[in-house]
């Protein structure tokens with residue numbers, strides 16, 4: 001299994017990326033003086049623990065932003081994962097997905113890779129399931145000289161959370177927003193008004209200079225915090241307008257998919 005390359009954001013913050021059909025899936029590693037924190041575990045396409053151990057030997061905490069495949073399928077590598085309990089049903093729905101099927105390699109090297117690693121992947125996944133821990137009740141992780149706050153940010157899924165590195169103002173936001181796409185249209189997404197409330201509350205934190213940049217799960221990272229304004233505008237426009245229950249529109253270069261009635 002390949003070891004992914006870690007991109008250094010600063011001396012204590014790294015982005016680890018897997019590629020799913022050419023699209024980047026981002027995980028983030030934050031270190032303090034006492035603990036390291038991995039935010040999301042990827043699609044289980046690469047050996048992420050090995051990449052982490054090349055960076056730090058601190059005790060590792062692992063957490064998820066939400067229960068979709070791109071965030072959870074690597075959870076089995078770690079004995080315990082902090083998980084937002086409101087998304088447990090989403091986790092159960094997506095944990096059985098096999099990314100090796102949708103990434104079935106083509107070409108002679110691809111076939112070789114597929115033959116070698118697909119069976120191994122399944123063995124690892126199902127032999128070592130991880131336990132879920134509830135997120136800390138005090139609402140933050142203390143990594144030692146570095147506080148990472150936990151914010152409930154429902155919308156994309158009803159249990160989605162984001163993690164705020166308080167000193168730097170970096171918000172690790174899962175699939176709350178993306179550079180090219182915002183999705184609030186899943187069966188497990190919240191009603192659109194809930195998403196609109198989430199982005200409005202986060203915009204308040206941007207205005208208070210508590211959030212400066214967004215670190216999403218997909219594509220380019222970081223994104224400017226202004227993208228929350230775009231998300232808020234398009235949500236409120238849709239909520240006021242005459243739209244069908246579920247559809248897709250493009251607004252300021254972002255494809256926005258929504259359902260007006262969602263799953264609380």
Ligand SMILES: [Zn+2]
Pocket residue numbers: 066068156175
């Ligand atoms: Zn997602």
